[in-house]
Amino acid sequence: MNVFKEMTREIEACLTGFQAEGLLPAEVDFSRVAVEPPRDPAHGDMATNAAMVLAKPAGLKPRDLAERLAAALAAGDRIESAEVAGPGFINLRLKPDVWRGVVGAVLAAGTAFGDGDAGQGRPVNVEYVSANPTGPLHIGHARGAVVGDVLARLLAKAGYAVTKEYWVNDAGAQVDELGWSVYWRYLNALSPNAEAENEARALAKRPGGAPLQYKGDYLIPVGEALAAEHGDALLAMEAETLLPIVRDKAVAMMMEEVKATLAALGVEQEVFTSERWVIESGKVDAALAFLEERGLLYVGVLEPPKGKKPEDWEPRPQTLFKATQFGDDVDRPLKKSDGSWTYFASDIAYHRYKFERGFTRQIDVWGADHGGYVKRMQAALKAVSDGEAALTIKLCQMVKLLDRGQPVKMSKRAGSFVTLQDLIDAVGRDVVRFFLLTRKNDAPMDFDLSAVTEQSRDNMVFYVHYAHARCRSVFRQAAEAGIEASPAALAAADFALLEAEPELELMKRLAEWPRAVEAAAEAEEPHRIAYYLYETASAFHALWTRGKEDAALRFIQTDEPARTVARLALVEAVRTVIASGLDVIGVTPVEELT
RNA sequence: GUCCCCGUAGCUCAGCAGGAUAGAGCACCGGAUUCCUAAUCCGGGGGUCGCAGGUUCGAAUCCUGCCGGGGACACCA
Incomplete structure (x- = not known):
């Protein structure tokens, strides 16, 4: 039961009647006719702008049309009064029984009251969190998790067929780095008290000269699990056989932890899509072949970015996507200098995959630090769906974690809140979820640990x-x-x-x-x-x-x-x-x- | 330099795809408790909606420019 919708229909019925009488031209559209509660309750229960919107096409003065419409509406059995006010508003006062009927409707429907049919069962895909499986979720991920999850629930309540999704970045250099750090933890598990020597051994096996990147304690259990599972069998392996084993184990265990934390937050996504799978199943090749066919790829050299020029900048021919044809500012690279795909390439394939599954409407929830990525992704989905699919992106601004007004140090030392799991344990899942919705997603917010549990009206x-x-x-x-x-x-x-x-x-x-x-x-x-x-x-x-x-x-x-x-x-x-x-x-x- | 977001009361923020006299909380001032939870409620003061143009019956809201704050800008995700 949606009283506003019902009144809109009643008004439209009157307007249709006017058309039959010839008062209104037959072809005017009513889409701009709004029925809403007035800001000032003295103006009644609802107000409509119908007369103001339709006066011009009708060739009438707004107030004249309003008088006619008000008279017709007042004849309805649910309307107590209809008065013309201001420049041509019609203020409606409904009979009290209409409002009383709402009570019965709520009792009958239960919490399903408010369910809508605006979505008409159309599919929408909401992708959120999608944090790299290189460590536990932290506070920064919480906002996206909640915004995405509640948006999905909201769309479902409004009648859309919603799929909640997580994109797992389990391919690429970052995950290889994770693998080598885990290998070090594996060596530590086999021979404790030799961390420095083990690090040297791990680096000796690892191609390239960079230091280990993921040295947080959270990988210790992964090393131990590998030791328990494989004994010392990994020691003799060559890098190329070893890496997939340690890497996949690490990703699997990290995703397990991520899912556990999300579950603790009440977030349960239905689909987890693996980047590695998307690449290995040929979807990236297929997506790029699709773009190639349409002449949207070329090899070219980009201008260096203005302002802040990277130290190691050098003009270099790259495989580029013509993002500028779809509203982006520059064309975007799809291949790295070592010949492997960029993240963007697999992301294109992923969004195309979502389109192939029937999602012409897609929503991504990202951190604001990815803002520079928005246009190219929207351009890419447009290109890859021949304009049939649209992507909207909700950017979540930073959450500053405070305690009694003081910033909480985000160090990894024990005692300070680093992980999302810690935050949930400290204040509770319901507080985290609700509080993160007390600002719109694109406004920065403070999350004060002492304030969120305070019992007063400002909470x-x-x-x-x-x-x-x-x-x-x-x-x-x-x-x-x-x-x-x-x-x-x-x-x-x-x-x-x-x-x-x-x-x-x-x-x-x-x-x-x-x-x-x-x-x-x-x-x-x-x-x-x-x-x-x-x-x-x-x-x-x-x-x-x-x-x-x-x-x-x-x-x-x-x-x-x-x-x-x-x-x-x-x-x-x-x-x-x-x-x-x-x-x-x-x-x-x-x-x-x- | 380019792009994106933000600018509303002293402070923190809403403002329902353009509506009538711009709202709430905090803070400040004044009230309400024999009685369903006073952890609450009622009233008051407080505003050139960053600035300037434009669109129209009508702009905090849409468009353009400027000012101020934040973020992002090849080969990371």
């Missing part, structure tokens, strides 16, 4: 939890008073007894939930859900406190059982909508505060 997480807990508290009180408040009793309540003005206000807020879901999904902005919840919680807290000032507004009226049940139904509807919103965010509602 959105707490404030919303408190509202839900208060709803449950009312029911505990009702049970003590011996009031029958089963789902059946609530559904059978006489909603006409919900007469108080603040009660009606609250019902109007609940009626906005489906609209909020649809708008947030359309805008791909999950943080709006957090703000809707905050405002709804605020409306409920306000009504609660009114009961302290005016006993007649208290939910439980022992001498008026029928009114009490009706109010309990309203409270349950509020609770349900809050639970529905928390469900989108992936947060578990609480029964009471601790």
Whole structure:
């Protein structure tokens, strides 16, 4: 039940009638007609701009058309009044029973209230986290994980067929580096107390002269696992046989850890696509052959970047993709100087693979430090799908980790929070998820460990939890008073007894939930859900406190059982909508505060 | 030098694809507790929406330019 949508249809019906009468031309489109709650409640429940938008095509003055439309609308049985205001707005006031109907609709639907059909089952692919499997997830990954996951849930609620996906960068130089660092840990496992000598042995086997890159303790278990599995069998192997073994083991164990951390955060992606698999199955070759056929590849020399010129810059012919034909600023290289594919090449193949699986709408969630990559990836998907697929990219800005206003040192020493798992253990999964949605994704934010668990109004997480807990508290009180408040009793309540003005206000807020879901999904902005919840919680807290000032507004009226049940139904509807919103965010509602 | 993001109350931030008198929290001032959780609520002061143009019935919102802050800029992902 979406009251705003229903009223939009009612208005469109009137307009269609005007067309039949010849008042409006037959070909005007109604897409710009909006029905929304006015900022000022004195202007009624809803306002429409229909007359202003259509006045010009109709050849009428906005206010004249508005008068006609208002008169037609006022004849409807759900509208109490329709008044023309300002430059041609029509302010609508709905009959209270319309709002009361929302309570019943919420009770009937449960947390499915707000589910929409805007998506019409169309497939959307949301790819997020996609952190390299070279170490545990850290705080920086948390925001993308939450934004991506909640966006996926939001789109699902709005009626899209969503696939949640993780791109595993298990190919390339970084992963080889990981392998050599693990080999060192393997040697340490075999002969402890000889770390320096072992490092020299590992480097002797490793081609090239660079030092080991991944020396964090988190690889120790990988070395031990290899020792337990292979004994000393790896020692005699040549580099090319050895590397795949240590590398694959490391990737497997790192991904296991990554998945465990994501699970602890409540993030569960359905598809994990391996970069190595994409390359080895020939998808990169196929994607580039596709571009080649369309004449979008060439060998050329790029200009050096202006401003900051790399030390080792030298003009060098490279295989380039004509990204400039699709809106990028320069053409982009696909091959490294050693002849292997760049990351971009395999990423093109991956996005093409997603398109081949039917995803004409793709969303990637990235860190803001990858911002320079956006245009080329969008260009590439456009090219590789012949313009049939579109990619939108949500960039997540930095999260600064603080404690009592002081920056937390991100050193790897014990005692400071480095990993995402540590953060979840410290403040809880629900706090992490909710808090990371209290800013829009492209605004930087501070995550203050002391502030996020604070219990006050300036903590959105707490404030919303408190509202839900208060709803449950009312029911505990009702049970003590011996009031029958089963789902059946609530559904059978006489909603006409919900007469108080603040009660009606609250019902109007609940009626906005489906609209909020649809708008947030359309805008791909999950943080709006957090703000809707905050405002709804605020409306409920306000009504609660009114009961302290005016006993007649208290939910439980022992001498008026029928009114009490009706109010309990309203409270349950509020609770349900809050639970529905928390469900989108992936947060578990609480029964009471601790 | 180029590209992207940001600029809204003293501070931290919303602003619902262009709507009517721009909102919330914190901080400040003043109130509400015999009573469903005062962990809350009500009221008050506080703004040239960075600046200047443009688009139109109407701009914080869209376009252009400028100023200021952040980030990214071949062969790393």
